[in-house]
Amino acid sequence: MRKPIVAGNWKMNKTAAEAVDFVREIRSPLNRVSGVDVVFCPPFLAIPAVADAVAG
Structure with missing residues (x-):
């Protein structure tokens, strides 16, 4: 599944x-949430900064 x-x-x-x-x-x-994948969809101009923030 x-x-x-x-x-x-x-x-x-x-x-x-x-x-x-x-x-x-x-x-x-x-x-603390398990069993699901969580996806953030920020505005286009914030994607690089948000990607760096969640990568580390």
């Missing part, structure tokens, strides 16, 4: 720095 995917496509107008702060804030509680 495939693992479910939970994806969030946010429509908030945040700077890249604000987007990184947001992802770091919600990522911590998600570490």
